[in-house]
Amino acid sequence: MSNQDALGINWYHGKLTREDAERILLAEQHQEDGLFLVRQSNTSAGDYGLSVLYQGEVVHYQIRRHGEDAFFSVECCKRVLMALNAPIRPRTQDNETPAELARQAGHLEVERLLKQHQEDGLFLVRQSNTSAGDYGLSVLYQGEVVHYQIRRHGEDAFFSVGYTPLHYACQSNLPSTVRILITAGGANVQLRNTKTGRVPLHEAASGGHKDVVLVLMALNAPIRPRTQDNETPAELARQAGHLEVERLLTGVGPPRNPVTNHHLDDTTFLTRPQIEPGPPRVARGDFYFIDDGPYLDSLEHVIDHYIACPDGLPTTLQVPVPPLPKPPLPELPPSLFNRGDFYFIDDGPYLDSLEHVIDHYIACPDGLPTTLQVPVPPLPKPPLPELPPSLFNRGFSTTLPNRKKTPRVHLIGDRLGSPNRIDLNGGSSLRPDFGSSPRPDLNGNSPLRPGLNRDPDFNGNSPLRSGLNRDPELIDTSATLPLPGKFRAAQRRLKGSPSELGIPEMLPPCPALPPTPVDDIIPEENIILKDILGEGEFGSVYRGILQSKEGFETDVAVKTLRKEYMSSNKNDFLREAKLMMGLRHHCIVKLINISMGSTLLMVQELVPLGSMLTYIKQNPDKVDPNYEFKLWASQIALGMQYLEDQKFVHRDLAARNILLASRHQAKISDFGLSRAVNSERNYYKATHGGRWPIKWYAPESYNFGRFSSASDVWSFGITLWEMYSFGQQPYGEMKGSDI
Numbered sequence: 050m051s052n053q054d055a056l057g058i059n060w061y062h063g064k065l066t067r068e069d070a071e072r073i074l075l076a077e078q079h080q081e082d083g084l085f086l087v088r089q090s091n092t093s094a095g096d097y098g099l100s101v102l103y104q105g106e107v108v109h110y111q112i113r114r115h116g117e118d119a120f121f122s123v124e125c126c127k128r129v130l131m132a133l134n135a136p137i138r139p140r141t142q143d144n145e146t147p148a149e150l151a152r153q154a155g156h157l158e159v160e161r162l163l164k165q166h167q168e169d170g171l172f173l174v175r176q177s178n179t180s181a182g183d184y185g186l187s188v189l190y191q192g193e194v195v196h197y198q199i200r201r202h203g204e205d206a207f208f209s210v211g212y213t214p215l216h217y218a219c220q221s222n223l224p225s226t227v228r229i230l231i232t233a234g235g236a237n238v239q240l241r242n243t244k245t246g247r248v249p250l251h252e253a254a255s256g257g258h259k260d261v262v263l264v265l266m267a268l269n270a271p272i273r274p275r276t277q278d279n280e281t282p283a284e285l286a287r288q289a290g291h292l293e294v295e296r297l298l299t300g301v302g303p304p305r306n307p308v309t310n311h312h313l314d315d316t317t318f319l320t321r322p323q324i325e326p327g328p329p330r331v332a333r334g335d336f337y338f339i340d341d342g343p344y345l346d347s348l349e350h351v352i353d354h355y356i357a358c359p360d361g362l363p364t365t366l367q368v369p370v371p372p373l374p375k376p377p378l379p380e381l382p383p384s385l386f387n388r389g390d391f392y393f394i395d396d397g398p399y400l401d402s403l404e405h406v407i408d409h410y411i412a413c414p415d416g417l418p419t420t421l422q423v424p425v426p427p428l429p430k431p432p433l434p435e436l437p438p439s440l441f442n443r444g445f446s447t448t449l450p451n452r453k454k455t456p457r458v459h460l461i462g463d464r465l466g467s468p469n470r471i472d473l474n475g476g477s478s479l480r481p482d483f484g485s486s487p488r489p490d491l492n493g494n495s496p497l498r499p500g501l502n503r504d505p506d507f508n509g510n511s512p513l514r515s516g517l518n519r520d521p522e523l524i525d526t527s528a529t530l531p532l533p534g535k536f537r538a539a540q541r542r543l544k545g546s547p548s549e550l551g552i553p554e555m556l557p558p559c560p561a562l563p564p565t566p567v568d569d570i571i572p573e574e575n576i577i578l579k580d581i582l583g584e585g586e587f588g589s590v591y592r593g594i595l596q597s598k599e600g601f602e603t604d605v606a607v608k609t610l611r612k613e614y615m616s617s618n619k620n621d622f623l624r625e626a627k628l629m630m631g632l633r634h635h636c637i638v639k640l641i642n643i644s645m646g647s648t649l650l651m652v653q654e655l656v657p658l659g660s661m662l663t664y665i666k667q668n669p670d671k672v673d674p675n676y677e678f679k680l681w682a683s684q685i686a687l688g689m690q691y692l693e694d695q696k697f698v699h700r701d702l703a704a705r706n707i708l709l710a711s712r713h714q715a716k717i718s719d720f721g722l723s724r725a726v727n728s729e730r731n732y733y734k735a736t737h738g739g740r741w742p743i744k745w746y747a748p749e750s751y752n753f754g755r756f757s758s759a760s761d762v763w764s765f766g767i768t769l770w771e772m773y774s775f776g777q778q779p780y781g782e783m784k785g786s787d788i
């Protein structure tokens with residue numbers, strides 16, 4: 050305990066008798082259950098005593114040291130233990146629970162008691178059934194299971210350990226600095242000091258700095274975040290006598306919908322149904338937001354937060370219920386708690402293995418309101434590998450053990466009993482078969498992209514694109530590419546093998562994407578289309594609203610497939626959706642799901658500022674090559690690196706296909722040409738031409754149809770050129786064919 054100060058321990062009293070402990074606890078003015086202190090054990094040298102106040106009485110426990118581990122040895126009767134939320138299912142070294150021991154000893158009443166008792170705070174996390182990519186949190190409270198939704202919105206936020214510059218500026222009453230830090234510096238208004246849980250608004254409110262509070266509110270800082278001690282900014286202002294600031298903070302209306310709020314897009318937050326009693330909350334359909342957050346940067350952080358502090362829940366999360374299968378610890382994603390070489394939770398002590406972390410928090414709350422108590426052993430095999438890859442992926446962690454590289458969402462159409470079902474695993478005529486890869490004919494005409502090979506001229510003007518051709522640099526290469534038939538003919542003519550001639554061998558078509566499990570597709574009636582955001586090649590992209598089954602509304606972008614292209618381009622459309630379904634990265638536009646009603650719809654996250662190319666051209670004065678361009682370039686690179694890790698090539702990376710979520714976040718979109726790469730050769734071989742953006746293509750791509758991450762890098766270079774030339778056409782007026 051010598052480092053108790055460093056760890057912020059304020060409950061350790063050293064040598065103290067049991068009677069003194071009782072006197073101290075009972076003398077506290079506001080006596081409440083759970084008041085506790087720790088002291089040296091009087092009866093067992095080296096051990097500790099834990100004294101807890103419960104319903105006006107002090108109950109004593111003994112904390113016994115056992116090497117580096119510690120465990121509780123408690124001296125009180127079973128009912129008191131249970132009333133005090135003592136863990137019900139701890140296991141001995143021999144893996145026995147108290148209930149099992151009671152049964153073995155013939156104490157059947159005690160066994161029944163223990164089995165009946167279910168603990169508040171028992172919890173588990175699961176995939177959301179209603180919102181692909183999100184999660185559900187189910188918590189046991191007073192015999193009932195309460196369900197919450199954990200929404201994921203990008204991975205931008207991050208945790209800081211202490212105060213940030215924004216905290217300091219708020220403490221020092223510097224409103225203009227606060228504004229600059231947020232608007233120009235991108236400071237996150239929700240970063241918490243992880244010891245106190247304070248966000249910048251808490252600092253401004255407790256200091257009574259009205260102007261800073263106004264700036265924060267104007268910049269959409271959430272109004273009711275809670276500290277570790279459960280205090281809102283308004284409460285802190287009141288405590289400090291700053292009544293005007295308190296009025297300011299309590300006079301505001303309900304927090305805005307975080308889902309539709311742009312600056313809060315890249316966060317994770319918890320929505321919850323109303324539970325009484327609890328702090329103020331505001332209805333959103335069937336869900337209630339409390340305090341606009343907290344907004345945390347990962348699922349682990351969300352869970353850590355609610356383990357540490359109820360923050361509106363009826364109870365802290367206390368007992369994690371592992372999935373039925375037994376998850377072998379070494380197979381847990383390394384990034385779960387991994388930051389570099391160490392394992393830690395929040396800003397807790399750095400420990401060198403997951404077991405040590407768990408041991409540590411079993412042994413010592415260390416900032417948590419309670420120790421980790423009841424490890425529930427898992428039963429069958431772990432569903433962990435089925436978690437979306439981005440669950441624990443922060444961009445810098447590029448691989449997960451045992452992670453399947455393929456998409457893992459399964460779409461099943463179920464539209465009011467209609468037979469119109471789509472199963473991406475293939476099957477019926479109504480189930481387009483993703484598993485097949487139709488071979489092009491000798492002219493390069495593929496059943497998958499029929500319209501794309503219909504004799505466009507070299508200016509890229511195709512009968513299909515008349516009036517729609519937004520990219521004159523796209524040229525059809527079916528006439529120029531060495532197609533299978535032409536390739537063999539050329540080979541015969543030249544009397545040499547392709548490799549002798551320096552031409553890569555034609556490869557069999559890249560294996561199709563493996564079958565994918567897909568959630569329910571979105572019923573058409575749950576999508577409301579609003580205004581048009583842009584025109585795609587085969588349909589418009591709309592701003593829309595997605596309604597969940599619970600009535601929860603989310604702003605989305607909806608990519609449509611025009612009816613006239615339904616037969617010719619349905620498979621391409623679905624292929625793009627399937628590929629996107631498996632991608633989860635904050636620098637890649639997220640596909641929420643598809644809808645198969647009267648037409649095919651692809652529901653994507655709304656990326657509010659639209660195409661980067663248009664933005665740069667329209668707002669040259671707003672973008673700083675030394676700031677925005679560098680930031681966007683690094684984000685594009687990050688997204689492309691992720692794509693490479695997933696073994697995909699994009700094949701259409703260009704400024705027009707980068708969308709801007711904000712001036713601080715670029716996202717890669719348009720995966721219509723993307724393909725899986727051959728895992729052995731590390732490239733994708735196009736077996737037929739198509740409408741290709743030649744100006745963005747590497748020589749090996751337009752000469753030999755060879756696409757790899759390296760050729761994507763070439764396109765990245767052209768994209769950078771577009772950015773730094775403020776949106777000019779690469780190669781000026783030159784035609785694609787001349788390039």
Ligand SMILES: Nc1ncnc2c1ncn2[C@@H]1O[C@H](COP(=O)(O)OP(=O)(O)OP(=O)(O)O)[C@@H](O)[C@H]1O
Nearest residue numbers: 582583584585586590606653654655656659660719
């Ligand atoms: N998720 C989104 N959020 C906001 N706007 C979007 C989104 N997706 C697309 N858009 C807008 O719609 C336009 C066309 O979309 P997109 O490029 O995906 O269509 P497309 O059919 O793939 O086009 P093409 O293949 O011709 O490049 C974009 O330039 C952009 O302005």
